[in-house]
Structures are given as C-alpha cells and as structure tokens.
Amino acid sequence: MASVQYAHPAKAPRQGWKRYAAFWARNEELSLLLILAIVVGFFLYAEPSSRQRKVYWDLLWEVSPTLIAAVGIAMLMLAAQFDLSIGSMLAFTGVATVTAMNKTDSMWLGILVGLATGLLIGCLNGFLVTYVRMQSLMTTLGMMFALRGLVYTYTNKTPVIDENQFTQFTRLWFGKVGPVRTPVILAFILIAIAWFVLTQTEYGRNIYAIGGNEQAARVSGIPVRRILFSLFVISSCCAAISGLLIAAQTDTGYFDAGVQGFELTVIAAVVLGGVSMSGGQGNILSAALAVLILGMIGKGMRLMGIHTTQQLLVIGVVMLAAVYFHRVRRRWAVRLRNEGY
Amino acid sequence: MSAPPTDTNQTPLLEMRAISKTFPGVVALDSMDFVLLPGEVHALIGENGAGKSTMIKIISGLYQPDSGEMLIDGDPVSFRGPADSIARRIKVVYQELDLVPGLSVGENVYLGAYPKKGGRVDWETLYGNTRELLDGLGLSIDPRTPVGELRVAEQQLVEIARALSQDARIVVMDEPTSALSTEEVDRLFRLIERLQERGVGVLYVTHKLDEIYRIADRVTVVRDGKHVVTTEISKTRPHDLVTWMVGRELTALFPKSTVERGPVLLQATDVSGEGIEHFDLTVHSGEIVGLFGLLGAGINTVARILFGASERTGGAIVLDGSTIKPNSPADAMEKGMGLLTENRKDDGLVLPMSVRDNMTLASLRQFARLSWLDSRNESEAATGFVERLSIRTPSLRQRVQFLSGGNQQKVLMARWLMRDPKILILAEPTRGIDVGSKAEIYRLMDEMAQRGLGIVFMSTEIPEILGIADRILVMREGRVTAEFDRSEATQEKLVQAAAVDPETSEAA
C-alpha cells in the first residue's frame, strides 16, 4: 500500500517502525490476535495452572454459546441494528425446550420447539422493526423484559428439569467429535458460514451496504426490509441455539439463563472486534477473536482464583482499556495513512 | 469585476510554497505554489482529483502537508487543526456539506461561536443575525428550521452564510455554487464583492468557467497536484484554461448525434406526490428528455417519485409495457429504470465501501451465481468503468470516502451504467464534475441514446440542457409549464417559463 505512483523529491525518508505500525493499525484481526497473545502470555506467566492444553480446549468450549450468539449479533450490527433480547432468549429457549420435552416425551420435538422460539421471536422483532418501523434498540429492549417476565411467570422462578433425563440431549453440550466438543464445532461452522455469507455473497454485500448507507441501499434496489427482517431472525436463531446448548449443560431449562448481561457482553465483544456501532464496517473473524479475548480474561482470572466480584471489576477495566486501545489504533491508522504509509 | 489588485508588492494574505501531500498511492499535491492577495478573488481550477480540495484542507488545518511552507501575512504557520486556522481568521466552505442536520439553521450558522449574554446563549441575537445573513443571500427560510429539512441548495447557502457570519480575512469556497440556481449565484457574487471591498481574500474553487470570468481577478490552474499557471483572468480565454486543466486540446463539449426516435419507453400520466401535481412525461427510446426548473420547482422530487424513492400518491407509470408499482425502487429497477440521485452523500454513496463495491451495488445479481459473488468478474467490470470514465483512484479497493468529489460522482454514474437500464433518470449528473469529464458524460449519454436508451436528464444548468436534450420540459412549482423541442429552445425561453412569476420577477 505504501507504493507511490509518482516520483516525489520533497519527501522525508520513511521510518521503518511507522511502516510496521501502519500495518498493524490497519489490520483488525492482527491487532486482536496481538491482544489475545498478550492476554494468554500474561496468564501463562502469572498462573502455572494455565500451562495446560486442556485449559484452552475448555475455553473454546465455554465461550461457544457466546460465539454463536455473536455471529448473529455481528451480522445484525453490520446492518446498523441491535438485538438486546438475546439474553432473555437463552432462558426462553431453554425453558420452552425442556417443557416441550417433558410434555411430549420426545427430545427431538423439544429441540424443534427450542429452535422455533428463535424463529418466532426473530420474526416478531423483525416485523416490529422493519414493518412497523419501531426502533430496534427499544424494541428489542422491550422484548428482553417481556421474555424474561414471561419465563419468570411461567416457571415461577423454578428451574424446569428434564423429567426423561435424555442423555442424548446433554450430548449436545458434552459430545465430542475427535478431541473437539460439539458446541465448539457448531460455533466454528456458524462462524465459517457467516464469514462466507458476509464476504462472498450478494446477501452479505447488501448487509454492508445497508449498514453503510441505508438510503443508498434502498435506492439501489436492495430489498432493505426483507434483509433486515432476516437478520433479526438469524440473530434470534443463533441465540436460540446458544440457549439449547446452555440448557443441555445441566439438562434443565433455567429461568435466569443469560440474566447477567449476556446481550451486553456479546455486543461489547462484537464492537471490540471492530464492528462499527453505526454499521457497515467490521468483520466476523475479528468479532470472534474479541469473544475469545474476553473469554480468556474471565477464564484466566478464575484459574488464578480471583473472586467473581473482582472479576467483574477487572473485566470492566480491561474492556475500557481495549476500547481505548481501539480508538488509538484507529487514529493511528488514519494518521499514518494520511502521512502516506 | 472590481479592480484587480495592482500592487503585487503587498504582503500576500496567504502563501503556499512547494506544498506536497501524499495519500496512499496518490500524490494529491506535488510541490504546489499559491499566493492569495488581499482583496482579490482568486479562482482555483483543475480536473477532478487534481488536488483542489486537498489544498483547501491544508489551508483549513484539516490536513498537514508532508513538506513545504505556508505563510499567513508573511509569517510561517503550521496548523495542527482547524482551530488554528480559524484563529487566523480563515473561513472555509467545504465541498461536502458539513452541517448538523438536527440543529436549526441559526444554530448551524453560529455553531461553536454562539453569541452569549450573561453566560447563556443569546437566541434573539443569534436568530436575528442569521435572519440578516439569510436576507443578504436572498433566502426566505426561517432560521429556526432544522437544517435537515432543507434542500441541498439551501443547505449550501446556509453553509455560505456560516462562513460569512464571522469576521474573516480569508474566505475559501470549494465549489459553493454546485447546487445553486442562477439567482442565488448572483446574490452570492454580490456578497463576494462586498467581502472583496473589505479587503478579504477569496479563494474560489469551481468547475464553472463562466463564473470565473464573472468574479475572479486571477486564476490558478492545478493539474495532478502541480501548479500549472497563475494569471490574470482578463488575459486568458476559456479555451486556454481548459487546455491547461486537461493538458490537451478538448474537442466538442456536446457530442450530440441525431438519433431516430423509437417507440415509447416510459409513460407517466397524471403523477402526483409531495408538491407535484398532474405530472405527465413521455420518453421514447433513443430520446434524451431534459427537465429544467429553478430550485423548488420539484424536478428532483419528480425524479424520486418516478423511481419510487419518494411517495407517489396518484397516477400511473408504465415502462416498456409494464406498470411500475409506486414506492418501490426495487420494482422500478426490475423493470429497467435507473436513478442517479441528486445528493450523492445522502442516498448515493456507501462511504465505508470500496470503489468497486459501490459500483456494483445495484447490479450484484449480475455477478452472483446463486448469490455467490464472482469477485473477479466484478473487478473486471469495475475496472472497465474506471477506465471509461477516467476515475481517479489508487485502486478498486479504495474506500469511496477518500475519492475526490467529482470522482465519487463518476462512481455513482458507473453504478447505473453497469445495470444497462432501459430508462435512466439522471438528476444533476455533472454536478461537481470537471469539463473534460463532463464532455465524457455527455458523450456517454449520447451513446446510450444511440443504443436505444431513454434518458430523463434533470439539470439546473441551462447550457447543458440545451446542449444535450432532444426535448425540454420546464417545471415550475410542481407542474410542467412549458415544453420545447431542441430546435426551438433558447436560454430566454427556458428562463421565462421557469420563473416563478413572470410579471414581477426581477430581470437581473
């Protein structure tokens, strides 16, 4: 990129370090990888128990529901929309799934119902935002409260236990393919699909266009509403899959699943991953990397035996630092490109 | 116009010496020299991407030069940001509007410098002064209107008002008239003369040569970021200016060939919508229909209604035998219509996207097999248009945000040409485009007409309408008031038919 087409006599000599800096500043994934390496390096140094391979397999395993939800949210946010209802979706899906399994004595029907909740709520969100033209932030916030309330009312705040004790169902979480846990595989498949869709397809290009300038997209004949609608469905369905996985963990539909700001964690990760809050910029791989970074920090602290309350504090501070780093990086990217690097 | 400053020994207000500025892959300014004297209007001209806006952004402190020296009143300065430039009483009207849409006109005019009384904003003075400024520009808009509700041209005038509101010594205007009507231009020029009398130096960027002859004292031509010539305007002919700008002799500006009029392609009957009533339009294959009107006549609304981008409340539109659904750009496109919108920032460009992706945005289907994009094909098509329209960009992957204004416009032009439509509606397609590229765009239009396309061409510039349209409709207050054939249309007739009230309108 540093090649200049014309000879340029009055130009100061290019400093080497600036070239590297420009390279890193421009590559979202690289800078995130760097952060991940720093975080991992820190824990390797500070905490001996983190020096086992298993820790990292477990990390992937633990963050897989977040990763999956992040896929949906990232796609939605690329189109400049939000979905805050995904945390409540986890509980809603879990409770609906286990209840259906108990009522029908069929695991498959239960799973089907769980996925259907994603479809249903996604359609509802999508309909309200794109056809009734309600604002997505407020609409999904309302949905977040409504769903949680619904779950509380229905369960009376008691976990719904799988009466049939389907071991098949728990395999959803505990199963393995080779050395890799099923949810991890699922997460990576979804990320791969999202990457493909976003970078290689017309649909993906349209998502970026809508996020970048919705009016322009509309005037270019892109079916904006239909695409936005579908994105809400995708986001909800991803959350429903996460909800299923979480329910499979304990073989229970838990009313408080995701209540500790799951949606905000996902959004934070996606934004850390460089997806612009105003849409149109970012990519799925960086978003996934950011999820891993946040997951690693949490996991490392647990290994070090840091108390949960303090963990919150550290995560908060780290997040602020990361956002700051991000700003600085962006500024450098612009500054260096203006300087011609 | 007014007496050019004869005393060239006076200290220049602004002097640039060997200023260079490079962007990745682009040398925007290459050892540029420039001198602005007190009380002169100095025009700066050059092709799209020649580096004019970059130079202005250096003056305004938005960019820092890589090398070279800048002097204000003989003192070397180095601006770290716009605040430094403002402190030296430099006011800039940027090419791309930068107003806050949610704030009122008055608030925008005084943004960052609200008049205060006892620590509180003095709204009375603010709106009173704004009112006066607007009156000076002949604008009857209420200073309390949110800027977002104004038309592009009005926004541009507000921007100018803002530059005039403070007591500047150097006023820089980057294509300020690109969206203005002739009358508004006249008023602007009167204001510029007033500034000039006060000894203010005005740097004026434009692509309209006639304007230069009306107000400029001197002119500087840039090409490829280099200073080509600075001369007194009275000593040059337009032809020389063009040659300096383009670096070669330019042949016919309006390459108009006679095309056999084909069957009716587009038939709009009794169309109505916001501010538009009983609008009828027939476009034949191979025909270029010009639509002319002053600001507020509704020509741009008509464009949007035809395409479905603004609401159509009545009437029918038939394209090549099939009826077009109202309010659905997708349907209009499906049936073969394309629209180049008036305001490229609002509903044209997707700024964070690349040049290529912006070009192919409306024709992705063409490059997709089962939605899977063939990006090689896409790039090839885009390269073709970059060459055909001579778009200046370091690569197809460049974000369109970083292109010069005129080149952005060409990217949008390419977006629609790529679709190969049957009917193309072009709203101000040459706004902000340099002479050479204008000729190229007219040539493209002519070529498209020869291939049987029907073109609706909307413009507020009479010469180009006269030069390229086969038939001209004149609009006034949302209605068509006159129709002329190419052979009978003249500047006077168009102006007369477009004037709001022929009886009382002041003949300027």
Ligand SMILES: Nc1ncnc2c1ncn2[C@@H]1O[C@H](COP(=O)(O)OP(=O)(O)OP(=O)(O)O)[C@@H](O)[C@H]1O
């Ligand atoms: N921020 C930027 N990053 C990269 N390239 C840039 C940037 N700003 C300008 N350029 C490039 O520098 C060159 C000069 O641009 P500039 O905007 O100064 O042209 P201009 O003379 O104002 O053209 P126009 O008549 O189209 O407005 C162009 O090739 C443009 O693409």
Ligand SMILES: [Mg+2]
């Ligand atoms: Mg410019």
